[in-house]
Amino acid sequence: MIRDPKRLSTSEAIRQQHGRDLTSYHAGRFPDVVLYPKDKEELREIIAYANRIGCPIVPFGLGTSVEGQVVPVQGGISLNFTHMNRILEIRADDFAVRVEPGVTRMQLNRELKKYGLYFPIDPGVDATLGGMAATNASGCSAVRYGSTREQILGMEAILADGSPIRTGSLAKKSSAGYNLTQLLAGSEGTLAVFAELTLRVYGLPETFLYAKAVFPDLQQACKAANRMLYRSIQPSKIELVDAYTIQAINSYKQTKYEEKPTLFLELSGWKSAVTAEVERVKEIIQEEGAGAWSHTFDESFGEQLWDARRHAALAIAALAPEKKLMTTDVCVPLSVLPEAVSFAREVMQAEDLQGAILGHIGDGNYHAVFPIDPSVPEEAAKAAKVNERIVRFALERGGTCSGEHGIGLGKKQYLTEEHGDAVPWMKKIKEAFDPNHILNPGKIF
Amino acid sequence: MIRDPKRLSTSEAIRQQHGRDLTSYHAGRFPDVVLYPKDKEELREIIAYANRIGCPIVPFGLGTSVEGQVVPVQGGISLNFTHMNRILEIRADDFAVRVEPGVTRMQLNRELKKYGLYFPIDPGVDATLGGMAATNASGCSAVRYGSTREQILGMEAILADGSPIRTGSLAKKSSAGYNLTQLLAGSEGTLAVFAELTLRVYGLPETFLYAKAVFPDLQQACKAANRMLYRSIQPSKIELVDAYTIQAINSYKQTKYEEKPTLFLELSGWKSAVTAEVERVKEIIQEEGAGAWSHTFDESFGEQLWDARRHAALAIAALAPEKKLMTTDVCVPLSVLPEAVSFAREVMQAEDLQGAILGHIGDGNYHAVFPIDPSVPEEAAKAAKVNERIVRFALERGGTCSGEHGIGLGKKQYLTEEHGDAVPWMKKIKEAFDPNHILNPGKIF
Incomplete structure (x- = not known):
């Protein structure tokens, strides 16, 4: 063997x-x-x-x-x-x-x-x-x-x-x-x-272009992203970070990012085509009421940009280094995203949890990330409650409990809520392929 | 009910x-x-x-x-x-x-x-x-x-x-x-x-741009298409028609298209971005030795372009209006396409079959289309032989017997050749979902 x-x-x-x-x-x-x-x-x-x-x-x-x-x-x-x-x-x-x-x-x-x-x-x-x-x-x-x-x-x-x-x-x-x-x-x-x-x-791609836009509110940031897709602009990345998360990054990194909902953007392709495209993007972004806007072909700016996004998780982890980071992973219909992100922030605040919210805004997939100590029953219960409310909110609006992390152990109950009528048929496939249940048993179902 | x-x-x-x-x-x-x-x-x-x-x-x-x-x-x-x-x-x-x-x-x-x-x-x-x-x-x-x-x-x-x-x-x-x-x-x-x-x-998309490029040979047309993809140009359509097919169109429609391998192209997006992009496309196409090149935003040209492609099938059908059009549907790795198209043409000629070859060149999927009378045993045998040789050629090179038409009745034997080891597992799913075999019985397997 x-x-x-x-x-x-x-x-x-x-x-x-x-x-x-x-x-x-x-x-x-x-x-x-x-x-x-x-x-x-x-x-x-x-x-x-x-x-x-x-x-x-x-x-x-x-x-x-x-x-x-x-x-x-x-x-x-x-x-x-x-x-x-x-x-x-x-x-x-x-x-x-x-x-x-x-x-x-x-x-x-x-x-x-x-x-x-x-x-x-x-x-x-x-x-x-x-x-x-x-x-x-x-x-x-x-x-x-x-x-x-x-x-x-x-x-x-x-x-x-x-x-x-x-x-x-x-x-x-x-x-x-x-x-x-x-x-x-x-x-x-x-x-x-x-x-x-x-x-x-x-x-x-020949070129990557990086951009950042700061919005007065979440709704407008989401609307701008949506309008871009409407106009058949295909960014290679478009990410949303909420005001509270920027605040956490600032306090962790001593940076001075404007503490408002922010879009991080990447376009890629031919330099001449991207140069033309970014003008349209800027137009849309500004029509949707963005404040500060910057864009550049400079790779170091790009690295800084994605670093800032990564810092969000670090900043949150730094709040309580002895704890574990818990993350939600719902994906909602695009139009629901601003409401879903606001709701997630409220739910965390109601439980007195500090955390980051990071959104793959072009997909409707976002993560609420917060530190907990799973060995403390009240904390585990809090985390479960937050997760549950965020998932239910998504499911009630046609979303899914997992955009990209999968079901594993953590989302088994939600799979049943989401796909109750289909789960027995998934299990039939499992039974046909693995009748002795040796392949990763206890996961998904 | x-x-x-x-x-x-x-x-x-x-x-x-x-x-x-x-x-x-x-x-x-x-x-x-x-x-x-x-x-x-x-x-x-x-x-x-x-x-x-x-x-x-x-x-x-x-x-x-x-x-x-x-x-x-x-x-x-x-x-x-x-x-x-x-x-x-x-x-x-x-x-x-x-x-x-x-x-x-x-x-x-x-x-x-x-x-x-x-x-x-x-x-x-x-x-x-x-x-x-x-x-x-x-x-x-x-x-x-x-x-x-x-x-x-x-x-x-x-x-x-x-x-x-x-x-x-x-x-x-x-x-x-x-x-x-x-x-x-x-x-x-x-x-x-x-x-x-x-x-x-x-x-x-705000704009569609249509283009046409004529190449001295098939190999160069395919290479040009490949280089475009390499340069992260994303055409919305890119189609190949071989010289023989253009000839058939000309004789059917009394048109005067140059009787050489031809690429039909569509780009789409923002006018300014597409305008920038098409210059790069033209550059690549010409570096690969294209003869005539034309491009335009004019929709009527676009309609004419896709009409010409459609005429191929009509031209072939017109050769023998009492017969039925048979079409193959293999999809091959991109690098194999020029060779596969040449091979298909040879195979048809060896059987004295006149037909069109139409290629979705960005996918490696192409169709050899020719008229037969399935009630005449020799013709049915000929068609089966051509189909078989084209499919085998594709399977031996890592391709698939069906790019987009499915298996149905026509490709059942080839599904087994292509996925022999997987077919029993497909059948297990069929058995689990439809134990009484009432859903479209006799298809795929």
Whole structure:
């Protein structure tokens, strides 16, 4: 199975490391053993063996999930993909790459850059592509490129009985049979384990333009973003930060950002085309009553801009370094976003929680991020209450409980609220694919 | 069930009309009865009843499928969606619409135009949105917007036992549970019947720019298209027509198009941005050795351009008006396209078949279109041979047997060649969703 004993560990430190995700607030348990397969053959043998003896299998990339997806709640094997991190083929002229699931997005982008290509999906952290595919991660670029799911042209996956299947192809589209690729993507390791992914990549834009606009209120910021999309402007990023969050950043970083709702923007493409486009964007933004507006091709400004956004989480974490950051992940219809963000702020304030609100405003997906100590029952209850109110608000307005983090352990009850009539049919698929319940048991359902 | 007897027909003419698709060369059979449900309730009752008595159900939109999807090979009920053609809600600020499955794409676009919005997917014919969702249709705009599948935010579907489920939401993205939406989309009526679709729509671009470039050879035309994508230029359409096809158009229409491989292009967006972008496009095109190049914002030129593309099929059909047009539908990795198109031309010539080759060059999807008389055994054999060689060529190079027409009756053997190891798992899903095999039996598998 594992042909080198060095790639098997039962040490407590290693097992502990594989017993939690980025948040560390999901009740977990250590795996019994951590295995580091080095190729498909080992992967297949491990899974077939686990299926025979009824042993849980929990895939583990870099452990950056936030809904407990990597936590082995029933023990068993944690499958670490560190040794399956090869970029197998870059097919530049096909705008496609073949990678092992342990390759990280930054690793891929470093390599792609040599070919003038890039993989735009950026969930913030440097996750593995296997993990991003498993949770259907997205982030700031989804407004233009979609989520990870849309980037997967095909895959080799190992099913619960050890059968390898190939889904999709190297072609950019297909109508050949059931779409297993986009079913397995986002299934959080509960239907199959990825052995290889074929991903769509893109020509690196000639230019990136960065912009920042400060608005008197949230409503106007959202309206401006909406009007841009209406006018078929396709920003590569468009992010919203609320006034309170800017305040937190200022007090943390001693910066002097204007403490008002702010849009962070990125356009990309040909310099001449982007130069023309930004004038229209500026026009729309100013018609919607923006105060300060700045834009530039200067990369250092861009870095500063995205840094400020990242600082929000740091600023919040710094408020209580001993606590864990909890994050919500609802996605609402675009028109509901300003109201949803205001509501989330109210709910946090009602519970006396300080936190950041970060919105992927082009998608309607936003995060309320706040520190809690999950071992203190009142704090855990508060967090659960805030989460619940934010989720219900979204569901009542046609939204979803998870825009990009997945269900894992943390959102199981909300999946039932959101898709009650469909969940039994999801379970039928689970039953057909994994009758012995060895693949990431206890997740999603 | 059907509350008005006028919405039930057993007349021979009506049954005959529901016994064939656009191509008419798939061996078929009449349905026993045609029902025209007018709402979800009727739809549910019909399906639940059919399931109880084991009666086949075959959804029928406008009958424009080309792989026999609507042909009731086992008789039973043909479900015509003519009376379920209401646009239920246009949520302009959410860039989303809710429609019944019988709404056609042109009907939707006429309505959307009032809101400055549009639905870009254009498979050529004016199909119903339900039909487009069922086969995952795409067409010329897929290079920018993807296929129909990517436009579906959610749906209400009726499962084989009559259970209604809601998948997806009004949010633009979701990681909540298994992705049933994109599984049911493209399942050709074999897993569920659509009762309502929630679709993504887009701001209507301010301007469309049309261009045409003539190349000395196929290889150069493909290389130019590839370089455009490399430079992150996102045309809204980019189509390839080979020299032989232009020749056929000229002889049919008495036009004088230069008889060489030709790219038809559309850019869209802000006029100023498009004006800047087209200069880059022209540069690339000319660097790749294009001869004649023309571009314009003039809509009548645009209409003429897409007309010329449509004429290709007419020109071919006119060669033998008593015959049926057969079309292949492979999609290959982009780098393989020039070779694949040359190969298809050779194969047709070897069998002495005259036909058009039309390529969605940004996707690697192309169609070889030629007239045959399927009742003449030698002609049917010829067509099958050409199709087989073209499909094998694609599969051997990492492509797919169907880019956008689906499997239906026509590609069943190739689905097994392409996805042999995955087909048993597709069948497990079919078994779990439709254990009595009432939903479009005999299709896909």
